[in-house]
Amino acid sequence: MNIGQASATSGVSTKMLRYYESIDLIPQASRTEAGYRIYSVKDVNTLRFIRRARDLGLSINRIKLLVGLWQDRERSSADVKRVATEHVAELDAKILELTAMRDTLQDLADACHGDHRPDCPILHDLEGGGRLSTQAGVVTKDASHPKYGTAHGAIPRHEA
Amino acid sequence: MNIGQASATSGVSTKMLRYYESIDLIPQASRTEAGYRIYSVKDVNTLRFIRRARDLGLSINRIKLLVGLWQDRERSSADVKRVATEHVAELDAKILELTAMRDTLQDLADACHGDHRPDCPILHDLEGGGRLSTQAGVVTKDASHPKYGTAHGAIPRHEA
DNA sequence: CTTGACCTTCCTATCGTGGGAAGCCCCACC
DNA sequence: GGTGGGGCTTCCCACGATAGGAAGGTCAAG
Known part of the structure; x- marks a missing residue:
C-alpha cells in the first residue's frame, strides 16, 4: 500500500x-x-x-x-480516561469562553438598530470599555450583566 | 508617549x-x-x-x-451590525462543533470505569469507528445518539 | 517510449502571539 | 562627565495543524 x-x-x-x-x-x-x-x-x-x-x-x-x-496491553483504563477528561475540561473552558463572547456580541447586535444611521451600540461598547467599569473603576450603569465580565482578563489567546 | x-x-x-x-x-x-x-x-x-x-x-x-x-462618521450601523452578526454565526458554529466533541468524549469517559484494567470504551471507540457504522455500513447497536454524528465529515480544522 | 498520475523532498503560508538576540538610546545617579 | 540599567529598534524563530506548490524521480498503461 x-x-x-x-x-x-x-x-x-x-x-x-x-x-x-x-x-x-x-x-x-x-x-x-x-x-x-x-x-x-x-x-x-x-x-x-x-x-x-x-x-x-x-x-x-x-x-x-x-x-x-x-498499543500497550498493560495499560490501565484510568490513564486513558484521564487524557480524555483533561481534554473535556479544555473543551469546556473553550466553550465557556466562546459562549461569553457570543452572548456579549449578540446582545450588542440586538441593541443595534442596523439601519442607515451611524449610531451603534456595538461601536460604542468597543470604544467605551467592554461594558463600562474598565475606565473609571466605578460601575455607573447597569451591573446586572454578570456574563459581560467573563471574557476579560487573562485570555490566553494562542492556547487554542 | x-x-x-x-x-x-x-x-x-x-x-x-x-x-x-x-x-x-x-x-x-x-x-x-x-x-x-x-x-x-x-x-x-x-x-x-x-x-x-x-x-x-x-x-x-x-x-x-x-x-x-x-472612524467613518457617514457609516451605517447596518454595516457594523453585519460584521458582528457574521462573527456571532462563526462563534455559534465553533461552539456547536466543540460541544459535539465534548459530549461524545464525555459520554465515552463516563462509560470508562477508569481503574487498573486495560479495557476501555474510549480506545474502543477510537479504534472501531466513532460509534460504529463506519466499518460495516450498518448500524448495529444504539442509533438514538444523534449528537455522535456531528463532529464528523468536513471539519475545516485550520479555520479557527 | 510516451504520457499522465503518483511519489519524493523542500519551502511557503496561514493566524496571532511570544521569545530572544544584537545593537542603539535615554535618563538618573554618582 | 561617565556609566549602568532599562527601554527602544529590527530581525529571526517558534507555536499547531494544515494546505499549496515547485522541481524532480517513478510507475504503469497505452
Missing part, C-alpha cells in the same frame, strides 16, 4: 501522513527500492485511530499518549 | 503594537529623532478599541473593518 492508498482508506491526507511521521507520531514507514513509503493494514488502522482522535479535537500530543496506551 | 507607555495604558503588548503596524491595522506611528515610536492619546483609544474587539474574538480583518467604520 503506498501513501495515496493509505491516505484514501484512512482519511488522513498524504501531507499529514508525512507530517505525522516527521514528528514521530507514527513510526518511519518502510520504503520501496524507489523510496516510496509502504503502509500495512495495521498502519492504516493506526491512522484511522488518529483521524478519529483528531475529529474529537484532541491535540497531537494527547493522541501520542493515546496511541501509546492503545 | 512611547511604545511601552502606549502598551501599558492600552493593554496591547509592544510586540502586537509593532505587528499591528506592520499589517496596516494601525497607521505607521510617527517617530522621534532617535527612531522611537510616538503615540497619542487618540492612538491609545484606537488600541483599546482593538483590544476589546480581540477580546470578543474578532479576527484582525474584521477589526480592520470595524475600525474603519468607527
Whole structure:
C-alpha cells in the first residue's frame, strides 16, 4: 500500500501522513527500492485511530499518549480516561469562553438598530470599555450583566 | 508617549503594537529623532478599541473593518451590525462543533470505569469507528445518539 | 517510449502571539 | 562627565495543524 492508498482508506491526507511521521507520531514507514513509503493494514488502522482522535479535537500530543496506551496491553483504563477528561475540561473552558463572547456580541447586535444611521451600540461598547467599569473603576450603569465580565482578563489567546 | 507607555495604558503588548503596524491595522506611528515610536492619546483609544474587539474574538480583518467604520462618521450601523452578526454565526458554529466533541468524549469517559484494567470504551471507540457504522455500513447497536454524528465529515480544522 | 498520475523532498503560508538576540538610546545617579 | 540599567529598534524563530506548490524521480498503461 503506498501513501495515496493509505491516505484514501484512512482519511488522513498524504501531507499529514508525512507530517505525522516527521514528528514521530507514527513510526518511519518502510520504503520501496524507489523510496516510496509502504503502509500495512495495521498502519492504516493506526491512522484511522488518529483521524478519529483528531475529529474529537484532541491535540497531537494527547493522541501520542493515546496511541501509546492503545498499543500497550498493560495499560490501565484510568490513564486513558484521564487524557480524555483533561481534554473535556479544555473543551469546556473553550466553550465557556466562546459562549461569553457570543452572548456579549449578540446582545450588542440586538441593541443595534442596523439601519442607515451611524449610531451603534456595538461601536460604542468597543470604544467605551467592554461594558463600562474598565475606565473609571466605578460601575455607573447597569451591573446586572454578570456574563459581560467573563471574557476579560487573562485570555490566553494562542492556547487554542 | 512611547511604545511601552502606549502598551501599558492600552493593554496591547509592544510586540502586537509593532505587528499591528506592520499589517496596516494601525497607521505607521510617527517617530522621534532617535527612531522611537510616538503615540497619542487618540492612538491609545484606537488600541483599546482593538483590544476589546480581540477580546470578543474578532479576527484582525474584521477589526480592520470595524475600525474603519468607527472612524467613518457617514457609516451605517447596518454595516457594523453585519460584521458582528457574521462573527456571532462563526462563534455559534465553533461552539456547536466543540460541544459535539465534548459530549461524545464525555459520554465515552463516563462509560470508562477508569481503574487498573486495560479495557476501555474510549480506545474502543477510537479504534472501531466513532460509534460504529463506519466499518460495516450498518448500524448495529444504539442509533438514538444523534449528537455522535456531528463532529464528523468536513471539519475545516485550520479555520479557527 | 510516451504520457499522465503518483511519489519524493523542500519551502511557503496561514493566524496571532511570544521569545530572544544584537545593537542603539535615554535618563538618573554618582 | 561617565556609566549602568532599562527601554527602544529590527530581525529571526517558534507555536499547531494544515494546505499549496515547485522541481524532480517513478510507475504503469497505452
